[in-house]
Amino acid sequence: MELDMIRGLSSSPRISVLKQRMLDEPRFLSIEQAAIVTEYYRANPDRPRNIQRAESFAETLRRIEIRIDPLELIVGNRTAGVRAGVVSPEAGISWIDEEIERLPVRPQDKFEVRPEDIETFRSDIRPFWKGKSLEDKVKALLGDEIGAIGKVAKINQTDHSQGHICPNTKDWLARGPLAIHDDFIARSKRASKEKRGFYLGVATALRGAMDYIERYAALAKRMSETEDSPTDRENLREIARICAKLVKEPPEIFREAVQSLWFLFVLLHTESNASSFSPGRADQYLYSYYRNDLDKGILDRVAALEIIEALWLKFNQIVYLRNSNSAKYFAGFPIGFNIAIGGVDDKGKDAANELSFLFLKAQAHIGLPQPNLSARLSEQSSEEFVRECARVIGLGSGMPQVFNDESIMPALMARGISSKDAWNYAIVGCVELTMHGNALGWSDAAMFNMVKALELTINNGKCLLTGKQMGLDLGSLADYRTYEELEEAFRTQMDYFIERMIKACDRVDRLHAEVLPSPFLSSVVDDCAGKGLDVTAGGAHYNLSGIQAIQPANLADCLAAIKQCIYIDHSVTAEEALAAIRSNYEGNERLRQFLINKVPKYGNDVDWVDEIAAKWVSYFAARMAEYTNARGGPYHAGLYTVSAHVPMGQNVGASLDGRKAKDPLADGGMSAMYGRDKNGPTALLRSVSKVHSCDGSNGTLLNMKFLPEFFRTEEGIAKFASFLRTFVKLRINHVQFNVIRKEDLLAAKSHPDEWRSLTVRVAGYTAYFTELANDLQDEIIARTSYGEI
């Protein structure tokens, strides 16, 4: 590998210009696709749903406005403007009706709105979809139940397509849309009558895809004819050539492959408007194109890096429009183009190659929220690779985040994944684990708030915030004679909500298959073709559902306080504790401080406390394993909140870890409550390692924050690399780092204009700091940092 050469590469002027243009362009709400889709459905009300989906998708691709910037090396977007908020009426738009005027001014994820679009939306689009969208159907079937259990078990995927899939990009590149289309046509001819419609739907979607690529070829050709600049003219001609070729043939050279990859993801987002499709292990499946071009002498590393950086910019042009509540949970419109570099190959050997290093270089240069770059580390990882990751982490864009092959592969295999698929795992969304090209992981089915379940357990099933009877009345803290009795009651309370949660998840899952079949997506997920089943109906080889257990840190801290103070040393009575949390510690700051300071906390390498976290996570994971989802696959547990620890905390009253009512829970998933891990990063890692990695097979998230000084010297980089290696040894699934000074964050908060491109790690993804809501900014500033060491 030519690592020294790669290390010396710089970013091209073309890339800087494109980046600046993108950041300068305002972000708009876009109803263009919604209008086309609505028109289609109005004219074709009686076709089967999968055909409606395929035809309206194809219609969109034939009509939607497209744009090429003559400087672009890689072209394509789902709207003409960049970073548009695309409206998807089939999934759910009632919230847009309510919030459309506020989109430009809401606290999180603002969008400009054209007045005429409000008019069209209200008169034309919204009325047609009433009662027909996924959201409305979920509401009709489950509305009350979702509300009734929501503070403990938040059911997700109720108003948008699922996404969170790593398609088989390798196969898409190897065959191209035409060959895949022909395969589906051939299968339709052999298929039984009830399956034929599925195959024809997929073929229709693929025909639309080819027409769309063809339109780019034509536009580039037209533009080249009037372009004055010779270099831009040449570039447009090359774009025209590549696009024309990709309509019919698979790519052969590196730039063609990257263009083909990007079209695939634009198409997936056009069909589903979902929050994540992952390229996955792109350094692996793009490598042969790269290597061949280098060997033939038709590509050098400078040009390869420019193509990669052009793709990196493209990843930032698609954002995901969420309602204001969801934007609180997933702030900064994470879209989850997750790329997993490095890792091991099928023989267990280090798989990092030159592309892995070029991807890191692109990340160092671009430093924007997308792609969500993930590095897979193993005991086989080379020192160069680990150090290069450390160096890029030190630059502060929050990436790459780090995953651990040594713990994740066994965790997946424990869920019934074959070893052949486990070694090839990738990441979707933020930190969710997936197999490559053959799985619908449904990784964010729900979030289970264990801290709320504990609140109900010690307060007669009543919500501390509203006094409403929400759970089972099993007694109060004063009624449980022993700690074990309390634990038993807690278990019963958890079971009660788990049962209701799973039922609701199953129904939502089935409604997706009914309302949002995804024919195009089904063309790039293994086994859909063979089974003749849409991916939403269980067509994928693996069909999991992931539910997050939230939040081990707070739960352990609360239970440790109860155990120590009430049942062991009797320093606090149960009545006193109940009175304190019922009054939100009003007039009892002494007890609150006592609980904070005098009870050991999760994250400090105190075994008995950490083991409480491990115990309940294991319990939750074991319960999940008992259920089968609507697509016939297993449920499993995840340990991440993204930024949901803020709104999830708003649902919880004062807790016995000294947290006040509605304050955020611990961030991330595996992190300690902020400010409570006092023994440094090694102690925190050791605490986290006590939670069994197998119990977080859906994905786990650990946030750490280091000061930039740490990365200033080669010695610091080397120490950080050894820190990462110990993380691998400790068998922790995931860790990510914010490397930024507190002073910089404070400055960015007060002078957002000067800090527009500053990115921070929110939780499993990176966002523009200045585009985050105030409370989330404050919370990030407050997180512990290690550095003055």
Add this chain to the structure above:
Amino acid sequence: MDGAIIDIKRFTLHDGPGIRSTLFLKGCSLRCAWCQNPEGVDAAINLWYFGNQCIHCCQCESVCAYGALLLDEEHEPFVQINKSKCTRCGACMASCPTRALSFDGKTISAAAAAEALLRDVEFYRQSGGGITISGGDPLVQHDFAIEVLRLCKKEKVHTAVETCLYADYEVLERFIPVTDLFIVDLKLADDAMHREYTHRSNELIKSNYVRLAWKKVDLLTRIPLIPNITATESNIAALARFIREENPDGRVELMNFNPLAVNKYVLMNKSTEFFEGMKPLSASEIEELQKLLESEGLSVVKEHRRLRSEGR
């Protein structure tokens, strides 16, 4: 065997190679005017009051059986400790909901100290790190320190000792078999100044330094840069000559003054007069001093580090 310790700090990165944990022992033979860890000077454990953490709940006064605490709403500090009445029973500390009332250390066994130090052994293995004993000065509680070092060596962990070398050579010599790296502080070449600012002569320190260097142990020399006192051209040049003669292959590191320690004096109600107007040296000032060391042919560790002050 028990020892009095200030604290164990994990993930220390500047007290030897790799990722480390450092044990701070109580007790020091010198009385440096600029001491950065004044709570380490006294070998005994004392009760302290940190007003910035106090929530004025007044519990402490009522639980003290000896009348050693006086609450004063009018004056700072709010809680006054009568040291002659205080038996260090810890009742007030247990009732204190914050850490406003705290001991400045604790007594633990060598086995417990070693166990705590070895918790991060995996980090040491991956990084080539290990454990460091600092203080105070480890030579004061030498039996305890040696036992902790021995227990860590048994686990094949790299060990370092940070010391001012003020002890009988026989004591120092016993550290050699269980210590991989000696981090030695030299402060002032001139003995009169040494006496003035540390209350001790530097004769014993110098002779120990020479004998240690002769033993060919791994030796890192550190010089604290205290403006206008140790950080003068004449002092650094004189120390450089001494080191070149006795330990020509050794590495030398200059440690910049750290103003954070002043805060600790404030919390302890100690006079901060000594620190008035004192600022850390600039990078260029440090480079000038480093050149003096290099001109004697010494190898200089060039991180711009500050003296450690374990803040609260």
